[in-house]
Structure formats: C-alpha cells, structure tokens
Amino acid sequence: RKEVEQDPGPFNVPEGATVAFNCTYSNSASQSFFWYRQDCRKEPKLLMSVYSSGNEDGRFTAQLNRASQYISLLIRDSKLSDSATYLCVVIKAGTALIFGKGTTLSVSS
C-alpha cells in the first residue's frame, strides 16, 4: 500500500464550481498533514496545513479524519487560477515530507 494515495484525476470543472479532493495515508503514526499546490514544472508551494478540527482559508477547507486516515480538501467557487496539481503531504516521523502523487485540477471558463 502506498504511503499517501490520491485520486490522480484530472478533475475538469467550470469556473465557480465546488470540487473536493481526497487522500488516504497508510501510517497511523503520521503526525502532520498538509496540502501543497504544484504548477506545471514548478516547485511545490504550501497551500495549507491540516488540523484535526478542520480549518479554512478563504475558499479552501481542509479536513482530517485520523481514525480513517483520511484527508480532504474542498475548493469553493473555483477560479481559473486554481488550475494546478494538488499534493497531499504527511510527516510520519522526523521532518521528512511524504508526498502523494497529486490530483490534477483544470478549471475552465
């Protein structure tokens, strides 16, 4: 089983749509959770940390379910500029980031 699994997509949505991405992780001892965004051939950029209580940053909402080892990202009112690959990332021990392969989002007008 892969350490971090994501639906690769692509998700093709119109502007204004709401889209949700899911992620599962295999190691129950994982400590920290993040969503990163990666544009084509660019570096990953931190989108948001994910907390057990759930957290929101503008149009983005992240949820963590430790019992199910499941992380989600909800994007409301999608913009063209949201088109990117969204990477689910965990830290299981130490400080090394373990990346999923990413989910590709394409927002069209």
Add this chain to the structure above:
Amino acid sequence: EPEVTQTPSHQVTQMGQEVILRCVPISNHLYFYWYRQILGQKVEFLVSFYNNEISEKSEIFDDQFSVERPDGSNFTLKIRSTKLEDSAMYFCASSEASGGPAIYGYTFGSGTRLTVV
C-alpha cells in the same frame, strides 16, 4: 518574501560525471532538505540536514549522494558518477527551527532540472 535560491536552473551532464547542485536557504532557517521529482512522478524525499549533519535520509540517498554546508549560506547536493535515472528535478527546501517543519511546512526553491545524457 524570503526565497530559497537554487542554481543552476538546468544542468546537462554526461553519464558518469559528477554534478553539484547549489542552494541558498532562507537565512534564519535551520532545517535544510533535498527532494527530487522524476518527470511525471511524485516528489521524493532524499535527505534532511540540521545542526551541520544529516538528520534523516531515504533509501534513494545512497553512497552516490552527499550533502554539504560549506559556509554559512550555501547548501549543496553532490551526485557522483551520474546515471541516466538520476535525471529529475531536484528541489532544495528549508524550514524554521522551532516546530517549523511540522507546523509551517517548508519553503521550496524553484529547482534544478538535471538531465543526464
């Protein structure tokens, strides 16, 4: 906004040659990392460096690889005797010390695209 700077942006090397990839982390960060991403694949952890020594490394980071912080600002990744399968984007990253990686994540550099021919 502070940046992690990587040079060169693209390097082409012959198989069997040694390459050195360079990074300047954010000045007040104390954790430093190298990751790689083979085209079309996920980002993979190579090594972390803290307090002037390797703190963690992955199975990928074998004797072919080494890291160094030769002065107060640079952080380098050396790949000896490059192979075709070393072709990838190599990202340097840094993080703040006090709880930084687990709370704030990292800041990544824009990467060095290594092509081994």
